[in-house]
Amino acid sequence: MKQSQMLIPTLKENPTDAEIQSHQLLVRAGYIRQIASGIYSFLPIGRRVLNKVENVVREEMEKIGAHEMMMPALEPSELWKETGRWNTFGSELMRLHDRHNREFALGATHEEVITSLVRHEVKSYKQLPLTVFQIQNKFRDEARPRFGLLRGREFLMKDAYSFNESYESLDETYQKMFDAYSNVFRRLGLNFRAVIADSGAMGGKDTHEFMVLSEVGEDVIAYSDTSRYAANIEMAPVVTTYEKSTEAPREIEKVATPDQKTMKDVAEFLGHDLEQGLKSILFQVDEEFVLVSTRGDHEVNDVKLKNLFDADIVELASEEDTKKVMGTGFGSIGPVGVSEDVKVVADLAVEAMVNVSCGANEEGFHFTNVTPGRDFEVHEYADLRFIEEGDPSPDGEGIIKFARGIEVGHVFKLGEFYSERMNATFLNDQGKAKTMIMGSYGIGVSRTLAAIVEQYHDDRGITWPANIAPYQVHLLSLNPKKEEQKELADQLYDTLLESGIDVLYDDRKERAGVKFADSDLFGIPVRITVGKRAGEGIVEVKERATGEQSELQRDEIVSYVKQWYNA
Template identity: 85%
Template sequence: MRQSHMLIPTLKENPADAEIKSHQFLVRAGYIRQIASGIYSFLPIGRRVLSKVESIVREEMEKIGAHEMAMPALEPSELWKETGRWTTFGSELMRINDRHQREFALGATHEEVITSIVRNEVKSYKQLPITVFQIQNKFRDEARPRFGLLRGREFLMKDAYSFNESYESLDETYQKMFDAYSNVFRRCGLNFRAVIADSGAMGGKDTHEFMVLSEVGEDVIAYSDTSRYAANIEMAPVAAEYKKTNESPLTMKKTETPDKKTMKDVADYLGHELREGLKSIMFQVDDQFVMAVTRGDHEVNDVKLKNLYNADIVELASEEDTKRLLGTGFGSLGPVDVPEEVEVVADHAVEALTNASCGANEEGYHYTNATPGEDFQVHQYADLRFIQEGDPSPDGQGVIKFARGIEVGHVFKLGEFYSERMNATFLNDQGKAKTMIMGSYGIGVSRTLAAIVEQYHDERGITWPAKIAPYQVHLLSMNPKKEDQKELADDLYETLLEAGIEVLYDDRKERAGVKFADSDLFGIPLRITVGKRAAEGMVEVKDRATGEQSDVESSGITEYVNDWYKGK
């Protein structure tokens, strides 16, 4: 394409609202423009990179036998009411009335619509499994849209849905999808992890998030430094083994700890390590009051507590309830002498402690030399804490590290959540009606694009991986007013196009400095400059990422480019 008549406006300065690199560079290099908060237009080169990601996604979906379809953005509220999500989805779901005051949801996701189609059209186990996908704009009215394409309100997404006759069959589809997602993000050049995630309120079984490692990510991942293990921190089980010391239990003592508010304050005051104190927190787990006890250097993980009790709701107990039951507020709680209504559960690490300190359930006092089994009883020991950096990896290989991640994909075993509520059944090989088993799978296509930029940039602009770049070659004529330069550049442009190479041709009458700066911003992997040596038929080729430059004979340019891209 000739740049002179293309809409690629570049900016010298970072936009005021752009905090992260992908947002800054995608705007500055003319890939996107904001239309409203969290709502963007993709300008021509932006649309091109989006298409590259789309194509990769499409290919990998087709490889596993998923069929592309297209559902509408306008989704009748009746369907969302069948699953209850018209209410539970909350204010992120945008709603619109038509001229007859019929309510529609603006497509945030399509479980309801696809289930309504499949329940009408699929009757027999012979037709299962079915997997479909679509690529289209989705709408979610985020409370705080930010970070450009990372958290928008209208964004491009690939969503897929599978319908299976059994959980075993779902497992197979899920694995295929998992592999396809891995291929997609690998082909996008991303450093990512498939992370065990929380299946949340949807009642599903397995679920993985695909996280691109990045400091600007909103999620924290616990991963093994040697194996492929990775999980959201709240999901990672703790595999640490705790050994009891030879220490003998001493007599428990009540000690005044005036105005010591934090675990650290108390430990310092009593002269022991943080890990020698007990942290006690009161929860309400459905209708049960629970005191969760961990070591002072650990944090209780309420997801684990929830799973332990198989509960619907876990929240901190109110200070009022706490005072009523234990006679004191949050600052001085401990497991000694708690009333029967309160169940004490403790992390495995607590079991290994001897002569620990803990709150005395009396404002301004702590016990020292408290030993579990001797001075207080524990109803149940369990894995209750968040994993920490340095813990052994749950898969037995290596040690846990933390990283931040951008969620670009999500695979989810939905099970029967939607099919049961919407009555999507089929006849099995015995002629019996069975509920379909579903999965859903999403890739944030526009978000992936931003994640790529987060991993591929330097101080001057974007450095696209080969397969994602909007063009393969950025051709520049340094001074198009000079006839020999213009002629050779025009000539090379035609030659490269004819060879099927994607070229952006900066034929503008701009200063060389402007062109070079724009070229670095754009991030096209190879820059070819037609300059002073045009008369000799020599051009300069620059590798955008490494900065390496070399002079190349223009007659061999097609071969040079093809060789360079071979295997990339």
């Protein structure tokens, strides 16, 4: 394609609202333009890359027997009301009325639509399992769209849905989908982890998020330094074994700790390590108050607390409630001598502690030489803290490290959440009506594109992996006014095209410096420059990613490019 005829507007300066590299580079290199907050147009080279990502996803879906279909963006509210999500989805769901005042949701996801379709069309176990997918724009009214394509309000997504006759069959589909996702992100050249995630409010069981490792990611991942284990930090169990302190318990003492507010303040004031202190926090767990104690250097993980009590809601108690229940405010509470209305639970690490200090439930006072079991009762010891770097990996292999990740995919065992509410049943081989077992599986296609740029760029621009680049070759004619340069470049352009190679041909009347800078910005893997030695039939070839360059005779070009791409 001739660059002079194409809309690829490049910018020298970063757009003022672009905080991260992928956002800056995709705008500067003319891949995308913002139309409104969180809403983008894909310009021609952007659309080309998006098509390539789409096709990788499509191929891997088809390989596992998922069938492409297309559901509408306009989803009748009646369906969302059947599952209750019309209310629970909140203001991220964009809503509108048609001319007859019927309400619609603008497709944020399609569980309701597909379940409604399948319950009408699938009646027998013979038609199961069934997996369908689609690739289309989705709409979510993010409160704070940002980071370009990473958190937009209209974005391209692949969503898939599976219907199975049993949980065992779902497990199989889930595993296939998991493997397909791994293939997709591997083929896209991404450094990613499949991460154990929180199944949250959906009531499902297993769920994994596929995270591209990146400093700009919004999620923190705990991963093993030697195995494939990875989990969202709130999901990782702590398997550390704590050795019981061999110290002899001393007598409990109450000491004044005036103006000492934090755990650190108190530890310094009392002259011991942070981990010799006991941290206590009051939570409201559904209807009851629970005091949670951890070692002073640990953090309470409220997801674990929620799971322990099988609770719907877990919230920090307000300072007001804390004073009412404990007799004092945040800085001075502790488990010694609490009222019977308050359940005390503690992290497993606490069980191993002796002679610790903790708040005395009296403003400005702490106890020292407290020993759990002797000085206070613990209702239950459990794993209640966040995992930390250095902890052993839960799978027994290696130790935990942290990384930030961009969520690009999500596989989810939905179970019967939708099928039960929407009455999606089938007749099993005994002729009995059963509820279908569902899974849902998403890939953020446009977000993945941005994640690729986060991992593939340098200070001059994008450095696309070979199979995703908008073109295979960027052909530059440095000075098209010189007849010999123009002629050779034109000939090479035709030759490359005839050989089935995708070429972007910079035939513009621009200075060489502009052309080089734009070329680096675009990130096409192989650059061929027709310059001063055109008369001799010699051109310069440069690899975008490595910067390696060499000179080649015109006849060698096609085979060089073909070899480069097959290597």
